Amino acid sequence: MTIDEQYMQRCLQLAALGAGHVAPNPLVGAVLVHDGRIIGEGYHQQYGQPHAEVNCLASVQPQDQQLIAESTMYVSLEPCAHFGKTPPCADRLITEKVKRVVIACRDSYAAVDGKGITKLQAAGIDVTLGVLEKEALQLNRRFFTYHQQQRPYILLKWAQSADGYIGETEKQVAISNAISNRLVHRWRSEEAAIMVGTNTAIIDNPKLNNRYWFGPSPLRVVIDKQLRIPATHHLLKDEQPTFIVNCLLQKVQGNKEWIQLKDDHHFLRQLLQALHSRGIQSVLVEGGRQLLQSLIDAQLWDEARIITNTALLLGHGVAAPTLKNATRTDASFQQEKDSIQIFYRHTTA
Numbered sequence: 001m002t003i004d005e006q007y008m009q010r011c012l013q014l015a016a017l018g019a020g021h022v023a024p025n026p027l028v029g030a031v032l033v034h035d036g037r038i039i040g041e042g043y044h045q046q047y048g049q050p051h052a053e054v055n056c057l058a059s060v061q062p063q064d065q066q067l068i069a070e071s072t073m074y075v076s077l078e079p080c081a082h083f084g085k086t087p088p089c090a091d092r093l094i095t096e097k098v099k100r101v102v103i104a105c106r107d108s109y110a111a112v113d114g115k116g117i118t119k120l121q122a123a124g125i126d127v128t129l130g131v132l133e134k135e136a137l138q139l140n141r142r143f144f145t146y147h148q149q150q151r152p153y154i155l156l157k158w159a160q161s162a163d164g165y166i167g168e169t170e171k172q173v174a175i176s177n178a179i180s181n182r183l184v185h186r187w188r189s190e191e192a193a194i195m196v197g198t199n200t201a202i203i204d205n206p207k208l209n210n211r212y213w214f215g216p217s218p219l220r221v222v223i224d225k226q227l228r229i230p231a232t233h234h235l236l237k238d239e240q241p242t243f244i245v246n247c248l249l250q251k252v253q254g255n256k257e258w259i260q261l262k263d264d265h266h267f268l269r270q271l272l273q274a275l276h277s278r279g280i281q282s283v284l285v286e287g288g289r290q291l292l293q294s295l296i297d298a299q300l301w302d303e304a305r306i307i308t309n310t311a312l313l314l315g316h317g318v319a320a321p322t323l324k325n326a327t328r329t330d331a332s333f334q335q336e337k338d339s340i341q342i343f344y345r346h347t348t349a
């Protein structure tokens, strides 16, 4: 690792400390270095609160303040150029007369999108872009997918038996163990929304909330084109924000919204557009097979988390979806009899 990469690595560590507190903003960390010594550190801690660079400058001790103008600011995202909830960080770095700014990646949010870098350079600051860029893009993959592809980041999740079945046709089957189920609730707490298709909603009558982990429950999204889900089912009955995506009616009632889409071959695109326009940055899709496979076939997925109970043979049932263009990551691990594998979709040139 180069020296720049080492300081940027520290920025990424700091950025990660904001997880769970800054969404839909990105996780950002910053380090201020003078002559080989870190004189300030900060990260974006809370949505609506100061950005990483500002917290980093605020941490500089009084005796080091006269060194700021001879220092390098390392930051894991392009400093912002807009007046949002806080003033532009690029302006602040210019006022502080920081000598050099090292950035991991460009901010694809339309109000910034290169303007921060342009401002810094126009003020005569030496800017280096692209240090640990891949890692920085990975850390904020939901944010970047949302802004670059105009759709939420899509995570597919299913549990399958050792012989590749995800359940029976008519009834719910327990496949993963209690520890994996807790992990799934943690995953739920980390995403903006959770989504299932009609059959899963009707057969499983899921609650789709986060009961076994800390933190919030995601917004629930269910596809129910012909409004077949009984009103007594959890998804319609529970006091929890829910979108019912359908082809018959558009209305808002309490914390439920019925979103009406056209029943054509652009249905999934329309659905993702509807979520995007409502600011949903990520969606965890928990089934069933039909919805999962249609997202895979349309290449509308980013990450898949598959739990395989290696000790369970069902012999028959609903076959697991088949991934395409998937790369298995080394984030895979084993939990008792459950093997948990994480895949990313790779784009073919």
Ligand code: AOF
Binding pocket: 024, 025, 026, 027, 028, 029, 043, 044, 048, 049, 050, 051, 052, 053, 077, 078, 079, 080, 083, 084, 085, 086, 087, 089, 107, 109, 112
């Ligand atoms: C930075 N440093 O630490 C972060 C940035 O509403 P605001 O004012 O908080 O602005 C949010 C936007 O600012 C967000 O969408 C992203 O583009 C950028 N986030 N920028 O310079 C930071 N968190």
Ligand code: ZN
Binding pocket: 051, 052, 079, 080, 081, 087, 088, 089, 090
């Ligand atoms: Zn900023």
